[in-house]
Amino acid sequence: MSVNDDLSALFATFAALLQIKGESVFKAIAFQKVSRLLGETSVDLRKAAAEGSLAEMEGIGDSSRKIIEDYLANGKSADFDSVAASVPAGLLPMLEIPGLGPKTIALLWKERNIQSAEELSKAIDAGKLDGVKGIGEKKIDQIKQGIALRAASKGRMGIVQALAVAEELLARVRKLPGVEKAEIAGSLRRRRETIGDVDLIAALKDENGGEAVAKHFTQFPQVERVLGQGKTKASILTTSGLQVDLRLVPMAHLGAALQYFTGSKEHNVRLRSLANDQGMTLNEWGLYRVSDYDKSEKKTGEAPAVKPVASKNEAEIYSALGLQTPDPLLREDRGEITAAADGKLPKLIELADIRGDLHSHTVASDGSDTILAMAEAARDRGYQFLAITDHSKSQVIANGLDAKRLLAHVKEIHKIGAQIKGITLLAGCEVDILSDGQMDFENEILAELDIVIASPHVALRQDQEKATQRLLRAIENPYVNVIGHPTGRLIHQREGLPLDFGPIFKAAAESGTAMEINAAYPRLDLNDVHARAAIAAGVKLSINTDAHSTGGLGAMIFGIEVARRAWAGSVDVINCLGVSELKSLVRRKRPR
């Protein structure tokens, strides 16, 4: 964990503590914002504090600045510690129980001295919650279910798995008789790397047909448990442990619902605030003039009885607010609304811009297909080139190639490349970056290759200083063209190297070394935030699948989506170059 991550976590916990203590919700929200800001920024907080530029970051005021400075100087925050000491630590995880919020947690603590989820379960079973004011039989039941639900749902699911579940359900929803149109919304539509729950939106053929559609939905074979069901919404837990909410709206309001439920929450808050500035109000039904809206009759679950400024599709809503429509993947309140207002949203990279994959494996190391099979599969995808990059000798477990085998492999790749039509094969290697930054092969060997990917595979628990120096040394090697999966992280499994990206991106930009977005789940490494910082530093990206079979080449789309979330255009990605441009890129870095 970097110091940025540590501080981000500290502010998130601080916000939760304030909520439970019942302090101003705005104070808690302010700290939540600081937490998000620190988690996503590429600014090195240690440097920013030293230069006195902390206060320049929007959202960080005097109090937050002092907490950060205190933490940097002393390894802890006195403000935080004194608040933390006044609230039992066991209360914080209770916030994860659905249906249980800070007010109820505080109430149970004060009235019944309940200090953890375990104590809460016991108290419910022993009937000790009877007689607490504001907590009735149903509420107790709801809490009980919430505890069971938290145990049943497995937390956040990886995007690849969640997408598969969601698309299967979406196909079924689209076939239901009452449904005109249906789409995925929520964080899955934004393609976040992990998904808490899935939001589906369905437009009804008949406004009153919601109940029937909801009923069908709850009877799908994927349903493990029904969490709720009405005429505008149904909620289920799937057999795979994923919560899926289906929203049912009239066709005329589909755009507004899609916008609203795609979010993110922060994007929507900023957008609605912008609407207010312009005398309008935005909600899940549409964009309305405040003067009209205030006069309208509003019934719960029905569209307001007044003509909206916009509601049919997302584009007309953004347009009415004077904005370009940001791609769903950009809607994270990371500057997209300001850019949209200035007409400066980037032209994002697309799958069709990709001309080849620069990182793949064959049976020579730990892949399962031959050079020829991989080449044909790449050609079938319309690629102009494919780099074969099997592992180097240190990767014994992956049957890594020693120098002799590698040189024979290079010959073989070139031989097959000369025979096959319609695609250029590049003979490369995924060379291990050893723990001190040395390459797993001598430069004389690397010089025989068309392209070199250098990746960290071992010693992934190094401290920031060591890990950063290690990658810097690799970047400075004239034969290294791409740093593969730079952090080595595995989502949900491994943190990866705690790199200081500032100097790394600077060195990569100056030397003409690309940084990889490894498209294979659970790598997705670099992630969206770091990839965006890389682009800002002038670094070129390389999006690769790290395919270990012909099927693995299909993961490219997930790398593209990370790149889009990083605001990347095709000019930022070397996989969009032609073969000769690519070769001259490699040549430029090498000694003459």
Next chain:
DNA sequence: GCCGTTTTCGGCCCGACTGTTTTCAGTCG
């Protein structure tokens, strides 16, 4: 706690749903 091209004080996004209540509080997304 943070912010300001109407503000250095007074706001801070919005609606649905649920439960415990007779008019509202809490939770959620």
